Amino acid sequence: MIDVQEARGALDRVLELTVLLGDDMARDLERRGLTGSRAHLVWELHRLGPSTQQTLAEALGVTPRAITGLVDALTDRGFVTREPHPRDRRATLVTFTKQGERAAKALERDHFQLAGRLFGDMSASTFHGFTRGLDAVLARLRELLS
Amino acid sequence: MIDVQEARGALDRVLELTVLLGDDMARDLERRGLTGSRAHLVWELHRLGPSTQQTLAEALGVTPRAITGLVDALTDRGFVTREPHPRDRRATLVTFTKQGERAAKALERDHFQLAGRLFGDMSASTFHGFTRGLDAVLARLRELLS
DNA sequence: TATTGTTATACTCTATAACTATA
DNA sequence: TATAGTTATAGAGTATAACAATA
Numbered sequence: 377m378i379d380v381q382e383a384r385g386a387l388d389r390v391l392e393l394t395v396l397l398g399d400d401m402a403r404d405l406e407r408r409g410l411t412g413s414r415a416h417l418v419w420e421l422h423r424l425g426p427s428t429q430q431t432l433a434e435a436l437g438v439t440p441r442a443i444t445g446l447v448d449a450l451t452d453r454g455f456v457t458r459e460p461h462p463r464d465r466r467a468t469l470v471t472f473t474k475q476g477e478r479a480a481k482a483l484e485r486d487h488f489q490l491a492g493r494l495f496g497d498m499s500a501s502t503f504h505g506f507t508r509g510l511d512a513v514l515a516r517l518r519e520l521l522s
Numbered sequence: 523m524i525d526v527q528e529a530r531g532a533l534d535r536v537l538e539l540t541v542l543l544g545d546d547m548a549r550d551l552e553r554r555g556l557t558g559s560r561a562h563l564v565w566e567l568h569r570l571g572p573s574t575q576q577t578l579a580e581a582l583g584v585t586p587r588a589i590t591g592l593v594d595a596l597t598d599r600g601f602v603t604r605e606p607h608p609r610d611r612r613a614t615l616v617t618f619t620k621q622g623e624r625a626a627k628a629l630e631r632d633h634f635q636l637a638g639r640l641f642g643d644m645s646a647s648t649f650h651g652f653t654r655g656l657d658a659v660l661a662r663l664r665e666l667l668s
Numbered sequence: 669t670a671t672t673g674t675t676a677t678a679c680t681c682t683a684t685a686a687c688t689a690t691a
Numbered sequence: 692t693a694t695a696g697t698t699a700t701a702g703a704g705t706a707t708a709a710c711a712a713t714a
Contacts, residue, residue, distance in 0.1 A: 378649050383641035384634055386653050389660060394540040396663045403667075413681060430695060440696060442682055449680085466690045466695040488530055493666060494659050495529035502655050503524050507532050509652020513640050514535060517542045520639060521549075559704060575673065586673060588705055595703085612672040612713045 390513075404486045408479055409453060415483060417446045418455060422480035426469040428461065455479055536659075550632045554625055555599060561629060563592050564601065568626035572615040574607065601625055 405415045413436075420435040421427060427435075429443040436443070447470055450456045455476035461467035472480065495503060551561045559582075566581040567573060573581075575589040582589070593616055596602045601622035607613035618626065641649055 377646060378641045378644055380634060380638055380642075382649070383637040386641055386649070386656070387633070387637040389653070389656055390539070390543070393536070393656065393660055393663065394543065396660070396667060397536070397540065400663060400667055411680070428695075438681085439683060441684085441698095444696065444698095445681075461695095464691075464695080466688095468696075487533070488526060491529035491533040492526060494662050495524045495532055496526075497662075498524055498655070498658055500523060502651075502658055503528070503532070505648075505651025506655020506659070507535070509644070509648050509655070510532070510535055510539065512644055512648055513652070514539055514542070516640050516643075517539065517546060521542060521546055557703070576671080584704085585706065587675095587707085590673065590675095591704075607672095610672080610714070614673075 400490065401486075404483075404490075408482055408486075410455075410479065410483075413442075414446055414450055414455075417443070417450065418476065418480050419483060421456070421470060421472065421476075422484070426459065426471040428467045428469060430467070432470060450476070546636070547632075550629075550636075554628055554632075556601075556625065556629075559588075560592055560596055560601075563589070563596065564622065564626050565629060567602070567616060567618065567622075568630070572605065572617040574613045574615060576613070578616060596622070 402412065405412060410418065416436055417432060420432060424431065424435065429440055429447060433440045433443045447456060447458065451458065454473055456470050456472055458468040459471045461469050548558065551558060556564065562582055563578060566578060570577065570581060575586055575593060579586045579589045593602060593604065597604065600619055602616050602618055604614040605617045607615050
Protein backbone atom coordinates (compact mmCIF):
# COMPACT_ATOMS: atom_id res chain seq x y z
CA MET A 377 0.00 0.00 0.00
CA ILE A 378 2.68 2.49 1.03
CA ASP A 379 5.50 3.61 -1.25
CA VAL A 380 8.98 2.41 -0.25
CA GLN A 381 10.46 5.90 -0.20
CA GLU A 382 7.64 7.20 1.94
CA ALA A 383 8.04 4.28 4.32
CA ARG A 384 11.73 4.97 4.57
CA GLY A 385 11.10 8.62 5.36
CA ALA A 386 8.75 7.58 8.15
CA LEU A 387 11.29 5.13 9.56
CA ASP A 388 13.97 7.82 9.53
CA ARG A 389 11.72 10.16 11.47
CA VAL A 390 10.88 7.42 13.97
CA LEU A 391 14.61 6.86 14.48
CA GLU A 392 15.17 10.58 14.93
CA LEU A 393 12.40 10.54 17.52
CA THR A 394 14.14 7.78 19.47
CA VAL A 395 17.39 9.75 19.48
CA LEU A 396 15.80 13.03 20.60
CA LEU A 397 13.71 11.26 23.23
CA GLY A 398 16.85 9.60 24.57
CA ASP A 399 18.64 12.96 24.70
CA ASP A 400 15.76 14.63 26.51
CA MET A 401 15.41 11.86 29.06
CA ALA A 402 19.16 11.66 29.65
CA ARG A 403 19.11 15.36 30.43
CA ASP A 404 16.48 14.83 33.14
CA LEU A 405 18.32 11.84 34.57
CA GLU A 406 21.58 13.72 34.82
CA ARG A 407 19.77 16.37 36.85
CA ARG A 408 18.63 13.58 39.21
CA GLY A 409 22.14 12.15 39.51
CA LEU A 410 21.23 8.97 37.62
CA THR A 411 22.45 7.20 34.49
CA GLY A 412 20.02 5.44 32.18
CA SER A 413 20.67 1.96 33.57
CA ARG A 414 20.52 3.11 37.18
CA ALA A 415 17.29 4.98 36.52
CA HIS A 416 15.89 1.84 34.92
CA LEU A 417 16.63 -0.09 38.11
CA VAL A 418 15.07 2.67 40.23
CA TRP A 419 12.02 2.61 37.97
CA GLU A 420 11.54 -1.14 38.29
CA LEU A 421 12.21 -1.11 42.03
CA HIS A 422 9.53 1.53 42.37
CA ARG A 423 7.14 -0.69 40.45
CA LEU A 424 8.03 -3.92 42.29
CA GLY A 425 8.82 -2.77 45.82
CA PRO A 426 11.83 -4.19 47.76
CA SER A 427 13.26 -6.95 45.55
CA THR A 428 16.03 -9.50 45.37
CA GLN A 429 18.78 -8.90 42.84
CA GLN A 430 17.60 -11.96 40.93
CA THR A 431 14.18 -10.40 40.50
CA LEU A 432 15.74 -7.15 39.34
CA ALA A 433 17.96 -9.02 36.88
CA GLU A 434 14.87 -10.52 35.28
CA ALA A 435 12.99 -7.22 35.30
CA LEU A 436 15.85 -5.39 33.58
CA GLY A 437 16.78 -8.25 31.27
CA VAL A 438 20.43 -8.33 32.37
CA THR A 439 22.60 -10.81 34.26
CA PRO A 440 22.77 -10.85 38.08
CA ARG A 441 26.35 -9.61 37.78
CA ALA A 442 25.20 -6.41 36.11
CA ILE A 443 22.73 -5.84 38.97
CA THR A 444 25.56 -6.13 41.50
CA GLY A 445 27.29 -3.21 39.77
CA LEU A 446 24.18 -1.06 39.52
CA VAL A 447 23.20 -1.70 43.15
CA ASP A 448 26.78 -0.93 44.26
CA ALA A 449 26.65 2.41 42.45
CA LEU A 450 23.16 3.27 43.75
CA THR A 451 24.22 2.32 47.29
CA ASP A 452 27.35 4.49 47.11
CA ARG A 453 25.19 7.41 45.99
CA GLY A 454 22.58 6.88 48.71
CA PHE A 455 19.59 5.79 46.61
CA VAL A 456 19.18 2.22 47.92
CA THR A 457 20.39 -0.16 50.63
CA ARG A 458 20.84 -3.92 50.71
CA GLU A 459 18.66 -5.39 53.48
CA PRO A 460 18.77 -9.02 54.61
CA HIS A 461 16.01 -11.17 53.18
CA PRO A 462 13.80 -12.29 56.08
CA ARG A 463 13.57 -15.94 55.05
CA ASP A 464 16.56 -16.59 52.77
CA ARG A 465 19.98 -15.72 54.07
CA ARG A 466 21.52 -16.02 50.59
CA ALA A 467 19.42 -13.17 49.23
CA THR A 468 19.30 -9.42 49.81
CA LEU A 469 16.34 -7.13 49.43
CA VAL A 470 17.25 -4.00 47.53
CA THR A 471 15.31 -1.21 49.25
CA PHE A 472 14.94 2.53 48.68
CA THR A 473 16.38 5.09 51.03
CA LYS A 474 14.37 8.27 51.56
CA GLN A 475 16.46 9.85 48.81
CA GLY A 476 15.79 6.89 46.50
CA GLU A 477 12.08 7.12 47.14
CA ARG A 478 12.15 10.81 46.28
CA ALA A 479 14.14 10.12 43.11
CA ALA A 480 11.67 7.45 41.99
CA LYS A 481 8.76 9.82 42.50
CA ALA A 482 10.64 12.52 40.61
CA LEU A 483 11.15 10.13 37.68
CA GLU A 484 7.44 9.44 37.69
CA ARG A 485 6.69 13.17 37.63
CA ASP A 486 9.23 13.77 34.85
CA HIS A 487 7.59 11.00 32.87
CA PHE A 488 4.11 12.50 33.18
CA GLN A 489 5.46 15.93 32.41
CA LEU A 490 7.15 14.70 29.25
CA ALA A 491 3.96 12.94 28.15
CA GLY A 492 2.06 16.18 28.70
CA ARG A 493 4.60 18.21 26.78
CA LEU A 494 4.61 15.84 23.83
CA PHE A 495 0.90 15.17 23.53
CA GLY A 496 -0.97 17.58 25.79
CA ASP A 497 -1.55 20.25 23.17
CA MET A 498 -2.29 17.88 20.32
CA SER A 499 -5.75 17.84 18.80
CA ALA A 500 -7.76 14.71 19.56
CA SER A 501 -7.84 13.71 15.91
CA THR A 502 -4.07 14.05 15.42
CA PHE A 503 -3.49 12.16 18.67
CA HIS A 504 -5.75 9.28 17.76
CA GLY A 505 -4.36 9.07 14.26
CA PHE A 506 -0.91 8.86 15.75
CA THR A 507 -1.73 6.19 18.34
CA ARG A 508 -3.59 4.12 15.77
CA GLY A 509 -0.53 4.00 13.52
CA LEU A 510 1.72 3.50 16.53
CA ASP A 511 -0.21 0.44 17.64
CA ALA A 512 -0.04 -0.99 14.13
CA VAL A 513 3.74 -0.51 14.00
CA LEU A 514 4.16 -2.02 17.46
CA ALA A 515 2.12 -5.05 16.46
CA ARG A 516 4.26 -5.52 13.32
CA LEU A 517 7.45 -5.23 15.30
CA ARG A 518 6.39 -7.70 17.99
CA GLU A 519 5.56 -10.11 15.17
CA LEU A 520 8.99 -9.61 13.55
CA LEU A 521 10.80 -10.25 16.82
CA SER A 522 8.83 -13.30 17.89
CA MET B 523 -6.64 18.81 24.75
CA ILE B 524 -5.38 15.31 25.53
CA ASP B 525 -5.91 13.61 28.88
CA VAL B 526 -2.76 13.09 30.97
CA GLN B 527 -3.29 9.35 31.36
CA GLU B 528 -3.86 8.92 27.64
CA ALA B 529 -0.73 10.93 26.90
CA ARG B 530 1.24 8.75 29.30
CA GLY B 531 -0.02 5.62 27.63
CA ALA B 532 1.11 6.95 24.26
CA LEU B 533 4.55 7.86 25.62
CA ASP B 534 4.93 4.37 27.08
CA ARG B 535 4.14 2.82 23.72
CA VAL B 536 6.60 5.13 21.98
CA LEU B 537 9.27 4.03 24.45
CA GLU B 538 8.38 0.40 23.87
CA LEU B 539 8.75 1.08 20.15
CA THR B 540 12.25 2.46 20.64
CA VAL B 541 13.27 -0.64 22.62
CA LEU B 542 11.86 -3.12 20.08
CA LEU B 543 13.32 -1.18 17.16
CA GLY B 544 16.71 -1.22 18.86
CA ASP B 545 16.45 -4.97 19.43
CA ASP B 546 15.47 -5.64 15.84
CA MET B 547 18.24 -3.48 14.39
CA ALA B 548 20.85 -4.94 16.76
CA ARG B 549 19.90 -8.38 15.49
CA ASP B 550 20.59 -7.33 11.88
CA LEU B 551 23.87 -5.67 12.84
CA GLU B 552 25.12 -8.72 14.67
CA ARG B 553 24.51 -10.72 11.50
CA ARG B 554 26.70 -8.18 9.65
CA GLY B 555 29.47 -8.40 12.27
CA LEU B 556 28.87 -4.83 13.48
CA THR B 557 27.97 -3.20 16.78
CA GLY B 558 25.64 -0.19 16.90
CA SER B 559 28.40 2.40 17.14
CA ARG B 560 30.49 0.80 14.40
CA ALA B 561 27.45 0.54 12.15
CA HIS B 562 26.74 4.21 12.78
CA LEU B 563 30.24 5.07 11.60
CA VAL B 564 29.83 2.85 8.53
CA TRP B 565 26.49 4.54 7.81
CA GLU B 566 27.95 8.05 7.99
CA LEU B 567 31.02 7.08 6.01
CA HIS B 568 28.73 5.72 3.30
CA ARG B 569 26.87 9.03 3.28
CA LEU B 570 29.98 11.24 3.34
CA GLY B 571 32.54 9.25 1.35
CA PRO B 572 36.18 8.97 2.53
CA SER B 573 36.48 11.27 5.56
CA THR B 574 38.90 12.46 8.19
CA GLN B 575 38.36 11.27 11.73
CA GLN B 576 37.50 14.85 12.73
CA THR B 577 34.68 14.87 10.23
CA LEU B 578 33.42 11.54 11.51
CA ALA B 579 33.61 12.76 15.11
CA GLU B 580 31.31 15.65 14.21
CA ALA B 581 28.98 13.43 12.19
CA LEU B 582 28.60 10.93 15.06
CA GLY B 583 28.57 13.54 17.79
CA VAL B 584 31.43 11.95 19.75
CA THR B 585 35.01 12.98 20.53
CA PRO B 586 37.90 12.26 18.14
CA ARG B 587 39.22 9.78 20.70
CA ALA B 588 36.09 7.65 20.35
CA ILE B 589 36.57 7.62 16.56
CA THR B 590 40.11 6.30 17.00
CA GLY B 591 38.66 3.30 18.84
CA LEU B 592 35.90 2.65 16.33
CA VAL B 593 38.24 2.97 13.33
CA ASP B 594 40.75 0.66 15.05
CA ALA B 595 38.04 -1.97 15.50
CA LEU B 596 36.69 -1.58 11.95
CA THR B 597 40.23 -1.78 10.54
CA ASP B 598 41.00 -4.96 12.52
CA ARG B 599 37.83 -6.52 11.13
CA GLY B 600 38.54 -5.47 7.54
CA PHE B 601 35.78 -2.90 6.97
CA VAL B 602 37.90 0.23 6.51
CA THR B 603 41.49 1.40 6.03
CA ARG B 604 43.30 4.59 7.04
CA GLU B 605 44.66 6.29 3.92
CA PRO B 606 46.96 9.30 3.93
CA HIS B 607 45.24 12.61 3.29
CA PRO B 608 46.53 13.98 -0.03
CA ARG B 609 47.06 17.54 1.20
CA ASP B 610 47.33 17.34 5.01
CA ARG B 611 49.88 14.99 6.46
CA ARG B 612 48.31 15.25 9.95
CA ALA B 613 45.06 13.74 8.79
CA THR B 614 43.94 10.31 7.59
CA LEU B 615 41.09 9.49 5.26
CA VAL B 616 38.99 6.65 6.56
CA THR B 617 38.06 4.64 3.48
CA PHE B 618 35.96 1.53 2.86
CA THR B 619 37.47 -1.77 1.85
CA LYS B 620 35.45 -3.91 -0.58
CA GLN B 621 34.00 -5.68 2.45
CA GLY B 622 33.11 -2.35 4.08
CA GLU B 623 31.41 -1.17 0.90
CA ARG B 624 29.35 -4.34 0.81
CA ALA B 625 28.44 -3.98 4.48
CA ALA B 626 27.30 -0.37 3.97
CA LYS B 627 25.10 -1.41 1.07
CA ALA B 628 23.71 -4.27 3.15
CA LEU B 629 22.81 -1.80 5.91
CA GLU B 630 21.01 0.32 3.35
CA ARG B 631 19.06 -2.70 2.14
CA ASP B 632 18.21 -3.77 5.71
CA HIS B 633 16.97 -0.25 6.36
CA PHE B 634 14.66 -0.24 3.35
CA GLN B 635 13.48 -3.71 4.18
CA LEU B 636 12.63 -2.71 7.75
CA ALA B 637 10.75 0.35 6.49
CA GLY B 638 8.78 -1.88 4.15
CA ARG B 639 7.98 -4.37 6.87
CA LEU B 640 6.81 -1.71 9.29
CA PHE B 641 4.79 0.46 6.93
CA GLY B 642 4.41 -1.37 3.65
CA ASP B 643 1.11 -3.04 4.44
CA MET B 644 -0.40 -0.08 6.25
CA SER B 645 -3.45 1.63 4.77
CA ALA B 646 -2.74 5.10 3.40
CA SER B 647 -5.02 6.72 5.96
CA THR B 648 -3.41 4.99 8.93
CA PHE B 649 0.03 5.83 7.57
CA HIS B 650 -0.72 9.49 7.05
CA GLY B 651 -2.42 9.78 10.42
CA PHE B 652 0.69 8.30 11.97
CA THR B 653 3.18 10.51 10.17
CA ARG B 654 1.12 13.62 10.91
CA GLY B 655 1.26 12.92 14.65
CA LEU B 656 4.89 11.88 14.38
CA ASP B 657 5.85 15.19 12.81
CA ALA B 658 3.99 17.07 15.52
CA VAL B 659 5.81 15.14 18.26
CA LEU B 660 9.16 15.67 16.55
CA ALA B 661 8.53 19.40 16.31
CA ARG B 662 7.66 19.54 20.02
CA LEU B 663 10.73 17.62 20.98
CA ARG B 664 13.08 19.75 18.89
CA GLU B 665 11.56 22.76 20.61
CA LEU B 666 12.12 21.25 24.06
CA LEU B 667 15.75 20.46 23.32
CA SER B 668 16.68 23.77 21.76
C1' DT C 669 49.36 29.05 17.47
C1' DA C 670 45.87 25.84 16.00
C1' DT C 671 44.55 21.37 14.41
C1' DT C 672 44.82 16.06 13.73
C1' DG C 673 45.06 12.06 15.80
C1' DT C 674 47.34 9.57 19.34
C1' DT C 675 48.51 7.68 24.23
C1' DA C 676 47.15 7.66 29.09
C1' DT C 677 43.60 7.22 32.28
C1' DA C 678 39.03 6.62 33.97
C1' DC C 679 34.00 5.57 34.21
C1' DT C 680 29.81 2.96 32.72
C1' DC C 681 27.49 -1.06 31.12
C1' DT C 682 27.56 -5.59 29.94
C1' DA C 683 28.89 -10.75 29.60
C1' DT C 684 30.84 -15.43 31.04
C1' DA C 685 32.93 -18.30 34.39
C1' DA C 686 34.48 -19.73 38.87
C1' DC C 687 33.47 -19.44 43.66
C1' DT C 688 31.08 -18.89 48.53
C1' DA C 689 27.32 -19.25 51.37
C1' DT C 690 23.03 -20.96 51.89
C1' DA C 691 18.81 -23.65 50.53
C1' DT D 692 22.24 -30.28 43.93
C1' DA D 693 20.48 -25.80 43.02
C1' DT D 694 20.24 -20.92 43.89
C1' DA D 695 21.82 -15.91 45.35
C1' DG D 696 25.21 -12.99 44.88
C1' DT D 697 30.04 -12.26 44.67
C1' DT D 698 35.01 -11.91 42.58
C1' DA D 699 37.75 -12.25 38.37
C1' DT D 700 38.26 -11.10 33.78
C1' DA D 701 37.10 -9.18 29.40
C1' DG D 702 35.04 -6.27 25.75
C1' DA D 703 32.65 -2.15 24.14
C1' DG D 704 31.67 2.78 24.30
C1' DT D 705 32.59 7.11 26.02
C1' DA D 706 35.12 11.29 28.19
C1' DT D 707 39.07 14.49 29.50
C1' DA D 708 43.81 15.71 29.32
C1' DA D 709 48.50 15.69 27.70
C1' DC D 710 51.29 15.09 23.70
C1' DA D 711 53.51 14.57 18.81
C1' DA D 712 53.43 15.84 14.19
C1' DT D 713 51.97 19.00 11.03
C1' DA D 714 49.59 23.23 9.37
